[in-house]
Amino acid sequence: MEKYTIGEFAKKVGLTTYTLRYYEQQQLIMPRRDDHQRRYYTDEDVKWLGFLICLKNTGMTMSEIGEYVQLRSQGDKTMEARKNLLAVVKKRSDDQIKDMQANLKVVKHKIDWYNGKMDCSIDQDEDFESYLARFNN
Structure with a gap:
């Protein structure tokens, strides 16, 4: 399973780390944490965020x-x-x-x-x- 730091994830999905933290704060995305409590994201998160962006782009x-x-x-x-x-x-x-x-x-x-x-x-x-x-x- 591929793991992405918040910076890598931001580049992959085309959003800023600020936006990702906001989405996390709003409980729209829930990154996992490694043994050092650093957040990381997976390809499943990429798909989920892609769907959320789709919803947002419909005017939701x-x-x-x-x-x-x-x-x-x-x-x-x-x-x-x-x-x-x-x-x-x-x-x-x-x-x-x-x-x-x-x-x-x-x-x-x-x-x-x-x-x-x-x-x-x-x-x-x-x-x-x-x-x-x-x-x-």
């Missing part, structure tokens, strides 16, 4: 991640609660993605409007709101 709050970790520590009897928590996060993420896609659509139209203004394929008197109205009907 630190308190929700903490709740998930707490539920996980209680074993299989909490699977339903964990699944429900992930479903809430998934719905929120899906809604954010939908909003982002709508915003990107407006940005795409703005780029097209600029292109049309520059190549004279759009009347010089047409403002962006009028141009955008063509697509919102």
Whole structure:
């Protein structure tokens, strides 16, 4: 089993040692200790932290991640609660993605409007709101 110091682990997962200590303080990760009480991490910790980062990147709050970790520590009897928590996060993420896609659509139209203004394929008197109205009907 490969053992990583906190510095090696930080480099491996792309986080600072400060962040890792914070996650430890929040009980999101639990490093093992060697005979000299120095913390060390393993490849299992790399996988676990990768999953936590995935959760964080979905927009899951630190308190929700903490709740998930707490539920996980209680074993299989909490699977339903964990699944429900992930479903809430998934719905929120899906809604954010939908909003982002709508915003990107407006940005795409703005780029097209600029292109049309520059190549004279759009009347010089047409403002962006009028141009955008063509697509919102």
